[in-house]
Amino acid sequence: MSSVPQAQSPSPALFFDTMNAYQRTAALKGAIQLDVFTAIGEGNSTAEAIARRCDTSERGTRILCDYLVIIGFLTKDGVNYRLTPDTAMFLDRRSPAYMGVAERFLTSPTLMDAYNDVPAIVRRGGSVMSAHGTMEPDHPIWVEFARAMAPMMAMPAEFIAKLLGPAGDARWKVLDIAAGHGYFGIAIARQNPNATIVAADWNKVLEVAKEHAAKAGVSARYQTLPGSAFETPFGTGYHIALLTNFLHHFDVPTCETLLRKIYAALEPGGRVATLEFVPNEDRVSPPVAAAFSFMMLGTTESGDAYTFSQYDEMFRNAGFSRSELHPIPGMPSQVIVSYK
Amino acid sequence: MSSVPQAQSPSPALFFDTMNAYQRTAALKGAIQLDVFTAIGEGNSTAEAIARRCDTSERGTRILCDYLVIIGFLTKDGVNYRLTPDTAMFLDRRSPAYMGVAERFLTSPTLMDAYNDVPAIVRRGGSVMSAHGTMEPDHPIWVEFARAMAPMMAMPAEFIAKLLGPAGDARWKVLDIAAGHGYFGIAIARQNPNATIVAADWNKVLEVAKEHAAKAGVSARYQTLPGSAFETPFGTGYHIALLTNFLHHFDVPTCETLLRKIYAALEPGGRVATLEFVPNEDRVSPPVAAAFSFMMLGTTESGDAYTFSQYDEMFRNAGFSRSELHPIPGMPSQVIVSYK
Numbered sequence: 001m002s003s004v005p006q007a008q009s010p011s012p013a014l015f016f017d018t019m020n021a022y023q024r025t026a027a028l029k030g031a032i033q034l035d036v037f038t039a040i041g042e043g044n045s046t047a048e049a050i051a052r053r054c055d056t057s058e059r060g061t062r063i064l065c066d067y068l069v070i071i072g073f074l075t076k077d078g079v080n081y082r083l084t085p086d087t088a089m090f091l092d093r094r095s096p097a098y099m100g101v102a103e104r105f106l107t108s109p110t111l112m113d114a115y116n117d118v119p120a121i122v123r124r125g126g127s128v129m130s131a132h133g134t135m136e137p138d139h140p141i142w143v144e145f146a147r148a149m150a151p152m153m154a155m156p157a158e159f160i161a162k163l164l165g166p167a168g169d170a171r172w173k174v175l176d177i178a179a180g181h182g183y184f185g186i187a188i189a190r191q192n193p194n195a196t197i198v199a200a201d202w203n204k205v206l207e208v209a210k211e212h213a214a215k216a217g218v219s220a221r222y223q224t225l226p227g228s229a230f231e232t233p234f235g236t237g238y239h240i241a242l243l244t245n246f247l248h249h250f251d252v253p254t255c256e257t258l259l260r261k262i263y264a265a266l267e268p269g270g271r272v273a274t275l276e277f278v279p280n281e282d283r284v285s286p287p288v289a290a291a292f293s294f295m296m297l298g299t300t301e302s303g304d305a306y307t308f309s310q311y312d313e314m315f316r317n318a319g320f321s322r323s324e325l326h327p328i329p330g331m332p333s334q335v336i337v338s339y340k
Numbered sequence: 341m342s343s344v345p346q347a348q349s350p351s352p353a354l355f356f357d358t359m360n361a362y363q364r365t366a367a368l369k370g371a372i373q374l375d376v377f378t379a380i381g382e383g384n385s386t387a388e389a390i391a392r393r394c395d396t397s398e399r400g401t402r403i404l405c406d407y408l409v410i411i412g413f414l415t416k417d418g419v420n421y422r423l424t425p426d427t428a429m430f431l432d433r434r435s436p437a438y439m440g441v442a443e444r445f446l447t448s449p450t451l452m453d454a455y456n457d458v459p460a461i462v463r464r465g466g467s468v469m470s471a472h473g474t475m476e477p478d479h480p481i482w483v484e485f486a487r488a489m490a491p492m493m494a495m496p497a498e499f500i501a502k503l504l505g506p507a508g509d510a511r512w513k514v515l516d517i518a519a520g521h522g523y524f525g526i527a528i529a530r531q532n533p534n535a536t537i538v539a540a541d542w543n544k545v546l547e548v549a550k551e552h553a554a555k556a557g558v559s560a561r562y563q564t565l566p567g568s569a570f571e572t573p574f575g576t577g578y579h580i581a582l583l584t585n586f587l588h589h590f591d592v593p594t595c596e597t598l599l600r601k602i603y604a605a606l607e608p609g610g611r612v613a614t615l616e617f618v619p620n621e622d623r624v625s626p627p628v629a630a631a632f633s634f635m636m637l638g639t640t641e642s643g644d645a646y647t648f649s650q651y652d653e654m655f656r657n658a659g660f661s662r663s664e665l666h667p668i669p670g671m672p673s674q675v676i677v678s679y680k
Contacts (some may be wrong), residue, residue, distance in 0.1 A: 009670030010429045012439060012492060013628050015414050015431030015670060021364035023634055028358045030458025060637060063644070065463050067634040072354050076624050089350045099352060104674040115363055118370025122404050125397030152352060212499040284409040284416050288353050294363055296408040297400060304403070330349030331481040332356060333561055 016208030027067050030102040030106050032091065033292045036064065037083060039075070045080040045090075098151060103304045104149035110134070114298040126301045127143060130138065133301050134320070135249055137228065138202050141168035142180065146201075146208035153244075155160035159328045160273050160335055161187035164240060167194050175238045176200065177229050177258075178246040182222075185242060189218040200225040200232060230258060234265040241266060244275035248292065251302035252314060259318030266340045272315070274336040288332035311336050367407050369447050372431065372440040376404065377413070377423060381432035424529040437492060443489035448514060450481045453639040466641040474639050477568065478542045480492040482520065486541075487546035489609065490521035492547055493584075499668045500613050500675055501527035504580060507534050515605060516540065517569050517576045517598075518586040522549030522562075524615070525582060529558040540565040540575070570598060574605040581606060583613035585673075588632065591642035592654060599658030606680045612655070617645045628672035651676050 031037060039053040047062035053059065064264045065081045068074045075082045083092060105111070110129070115121075121126045127134075134141055144310040161184075172195040172272070177183035179199035186209075189197050197218070199209050203226040225232050229246070241262045247255045262272060277292035284290050289305060294301035306314075312323045315338040323338040371596075372376060379393040381595045386404035394401065407423045415422045415432070425431060430439045432568050445451070450469070457462075460468045467474075474481055490659060501524075511533040516525035519539035529537050537558070539549050544565040553562040565572050569586070581602045587595045600613060615633035636643035646654075652663045655678040663678040 010426055010437070011672075012426070012430050013670070013672050014426060015439065015442075016415075016431055016446070016632070017628050018364050018368045019412060019443060020631070020635065022362040022366075022447075022452060023631075024358050024361035026362075026455035026458050027634060028355070030462060033459045034462060052481075054462075054574050056459075056462045059465040059642075060462035061634045064458070064625050067631060068630050070627050071358060074541035075356075076622065086350055086354060090352050090355055097350070099355065103359060104353075106356070114529040115366035116438075117626035118366050118404070119373050122370060122374060122394075122396045125399040152356075177469075185589070186411070201517035219525070226365075267448060282416065283406050287410050291357070291360070291363075291407060291410050293362065293403045294367060297403040298363070298366075302399075318431070332351075333351050 023067075024071050026106060027064060027071070028073065029103045031064060031068055032103050033074070034218040035093060036061075036068070037087055037091040037092040037100070039080055040074065040083055041088055041094060041179065047079070047081075047084065048082070049242045068238070083254075097154065100317065102152045103148075105141070106143050110142060110144075111299060120299075121298055126297065129299065134224060135301065135303075140202065142202055142205050143208060143305040146205050149279075150183055150212065153183045154180060154274055156244075156328055156331055156333060156335070157183040158185040159331075160184060160242070160244075160275065161191045163284075163326060163337065164188065164271065166275060167192040167239075168237065170194060172199065172239045173237050173278050174242065175234055175262070176239040176242045178243075178244065179209045179244070180205060182212045185209075185222070186213055186216045186218060186246050186275075188240070188242075189213070189221055190216055196221045196223065198225055198238075199230055200227075200234070202226065216336050227322070230254075230261075234261065236265050236267075237265050239270050241270070241272045242275075243272055247274060247298055247311070247314075248276060249300045249304055250311070251304075252306075254302075255314050256317050259314055259320070263319045263340060268340060270340045272320070272336075272338045272340075274311065275333055276311070277332060277336045278308050278311070278334065278336070279305050281309060282306050283307065286332070289334075292332075298329070308336070363407075364411050367404060367411070368413065369443045371404060371408055371413070372443050375433060376401075376408070376558050377427055377431040377440070378433040380414065380421055381428060381434060385422065387419070387421075390421070396413075396588055399654060404567065411613065412541065414612050437494065441488050442492045443488075445481070445485050448484060450484075451639060458638075461638055464571060466637065467639050468581075474640065476637045478544065480544075482542055482545045483548060486521040486545050490523055490552065493521060495670055496584075496671055496673060496675070497523040497527040497617055500582070500584075501613065502675065503614060503666060503675060505610065507579075508534040509536060510579065512536065512579045513577050514537070515574055515602070515607060516582040517581060517583050517602070519582075520545060520585070521551045522552045524584050524613075525549075525562070526553055526556045528580070528582075529553070529561055530556055536561045536566055537561065538563045538575075538578075540567075540569055540574070542566065570594075570601075572660070572665045573612075574601065576607075579610050580614045581610070582615075583612055585612050585653075587614060587651075588616060588636055588645055589640045589643040591649070592646075594642075595646075595654050596657050599660070603659045603680060608680060610680045612678045612680075614651065614678065615673055616651070616676065617672060618648050618651070618674045619645050620648060620675070621647050623647065626672070629674075632672075648676070 185197035279290035525537035619630035
C-alpha cells in the first residue's frame with residue numbers, strides 16, 4: 001500500500017514513513033473536520049483563500065494541504081490546490097456521495113484505542129478491548145456505525161439491489177440481518193414495490209434504520225426484529241437474506257451456526273447476499289480487503305477477513321447449494337450470492 | 341505515498357485506507373516490540389514457528405505478518421514469510437544497522453499526542469502541545485531522541501564525515517550543535533585523529549553523547565557546551581560546524597540569527613554541514629522529506645521542512661558565500677554544505 005520507492009541503496013524510508021503513518025489518519029480527519037475539501041471544491045485554491053474560508057492560519061493550511069497532496073487527496077499546480085476526482089465525489093460536502101462523516105466511526109476512540117497495545121493483541125490472538133470486543137450486546141459503537149457509515153454503504157446497497165434484480169410479481173420478504181443504517185434493505189424496498197423488509201439489529205440501531213426507512217418512504221413495508229441475530233427467531237418465508245458487514249466478526253463455527261439459522265428461514269430457491277472484505281487466497285491482496293483482517297484482530301475476539309473458498313465452504317456446510325462472488329466496481333468489498 | 345490503485349470507477353478505497361493508516365504505525369511498533377523481524381531473520385518462516393519463538397498466538401501472528409506483507413515489510417510465499425532486504429538490514433536485531441529502537445522516539449506519546457487535534461494545529465499554525473512545543477528548554481524528549489534515534493543516524497553521520505574529507509595535518513576544531521547522541525561529531529573524530537569536537541546540547545542530552553564518545557574511544561578530544569544553542573557562547577576558531585536535524589524546528593529569522601552566530605564562530609574558509617529534510621521547490625516531493633513539514637507543524641511553534649532555495653538564502657543572509665546540496669543514498673534527508 002506504500003509507494004515509497006524501493007531504493008537501490010538500503011533505505012529506512014519505508015520504516016520512517018510507516019512509523020509516522022498515524023499522521024495520515026490525523027491529517028485526513030482534521031481536513032474533514034475543517035471542511036478543507038469543500039472549501040477547495042468551491043474554488044478556493046490557494047492556502048490563503050482556503051484559510052480564509054476555513055477560519056484557519058495560512059501557514060497551517062499550506063502545510064496541511066501539501067501533506068494532503070503527498071498522501072493522494074489533492075493535486076497541486078504552482079500554489080493552487082485541486083481536488084482529485086475521488087476527493088470531489090466523496091469528501092466535498094456538497095456531493096450527494098459525501099462520506100466524510102464516516103470519520104466519526106472509523107477514527108472513534110473505541111476503534112483506535114484497540115491498537116494501543118498490539119503485542120497484547122497478537123499474544124492473545126484477539127481484541128483486548130473487553131471480553132467480546134465490539135461484539136458485546138448493545139455496544140454503542142453500532143449506533144455510531146449506523147449514523148456514520150451509511151453514506152459509505154450507499155453504493156454497495158444500490159449494487160446489491162440491482163444484482164438481486166426486480167421481484168416481478170413476487171411479494172418478496174427480505175430479512176436484513178445486522179441492518180445498521182438500513183440502507184441495504186431500503187434499497188431493495190425502493191426498487192421492488194412488492195418487497196417487505198424485516199430488519200434485525202440492536203434496538204437502538206433499529207431506531208436509525210427506521211428513520212432512514214421513513215425518509216425513503218418505505219415505512220409501511222419496514223418491520224423490525226430487535227435483539228441478537230443469534231438468539232432472536234427470524235420466522236420463515238424469506239426470499240432474500242441480506243448479510244452485510246457481519247460474518248467477519250465471528251469464527252467459522254459461529255458463522256456456520258448463523259448460516260444454518262438463515263437457511264431454515266429461507267424459502268426454497270431463496271438467496272443470501274453477503275457483503276464482505278474478501279481477500280484473495282494468498283490473504284495479502286488486494287491490499288485494502290486483506291488489511292481488514294488486522295481490523296478484526298484488533299476489535300473482535302475471533303473475527304477475520306475470510307477468503308471466498310472459506311465462505312463457500314461455510315455456506316455449503318450450512319446446506320446452501322452454491323455461492324458466487326461479485327466484485328463491486330471501485331469498492332474494496334465484494335458480494336457473495338448464495339443459493340438455497 | 342500510497343499505492344492504492346486509482347480505480348477507473350470512483351473509489352473510496354484511499355479514504356478508507358488512510359482512515360485506518362494509524363494501524364500501520366501500531367502494527368510496525370508491535371512487530372518491533374515482539375521482535376517478529378528477528379524471529380523471521382533467524383529462519384522461523386511460518387506463523388506457527390514465529391509464534392513459538394515470540395511467545396504469541398498463531399492466529400494473531402498470522403494476521404500481523406499478513407498485514408506486514410501488505411504494508412511492505414515482509415514477503416510471503418505460500419505460508420512462508422521472509423524479510424525484505426531493508427527489513428533484514430534495519431529491523432533484525434542481529435544486524436549492526438538495527439534501528440528498531442527508534443520506535444521509542446517516533447511513536448512516543450509526546451509526538452503522537454501532538455496530532456490529537458489537527459484542526460486546532462491548523463487554526464493556530466503551530467503546535468498546541470505547549471507554548472513552545474518540543475522546543476521548551478530541557479524538554480525530556482531530546483534525551484529519548486539521543487538514545488532512540490542514534491542508530492538511524494549512523495549512516496548519515498558516516499556520510500557527512502566522508503563528505504567533509506580528511507583533515508590532513510590540520511587540527512580541526514568541530515562544533516556539533518544540538519549534538520544529541522553525538523554520532524555526527526564522533527564520526528569525524530574517528531576519521532580525523534587531529535579533530536577536537538565541541539558538542540552543544542541540553543545537559544542531560546550531553547550525558548548520552550559523552551557515553552557514545554567514550555565507547556568510540558574519543559573522549560580525550562570531546563568537549564561539551566551545555567545549554568541553549570542560541571544563548572551559550574560558542575567561542576571561536578572552528579573549522580567545521582555540524583547542524584543536524586535542528587534548523588527545521590525554527591522560523592526563518594530564528595534560523596538566520598543562529599547562522600550568524602555560527603558564522604562568527606568559524607575560521608575563514610570554515611564550513612557548515614547541515615542535515616535536513618529538504619523537499620523540492622514544489623514542497624510535495626519527494627514524499628518522505630516533504631511530509632516532514634507536517635511533523636514540524638504538529639510539534640513546533642514555527643518550524644518547517646525548508647527547500648534548498650530557502651536554506652541557500654538563509655545562509656547568504658548570514659554571510660556565507662555559497663551552499664551545496666548533497667543527497668545521501670537511501671536516506672530521506674540531505675546534506676547542505678555551506679562555506680564562510
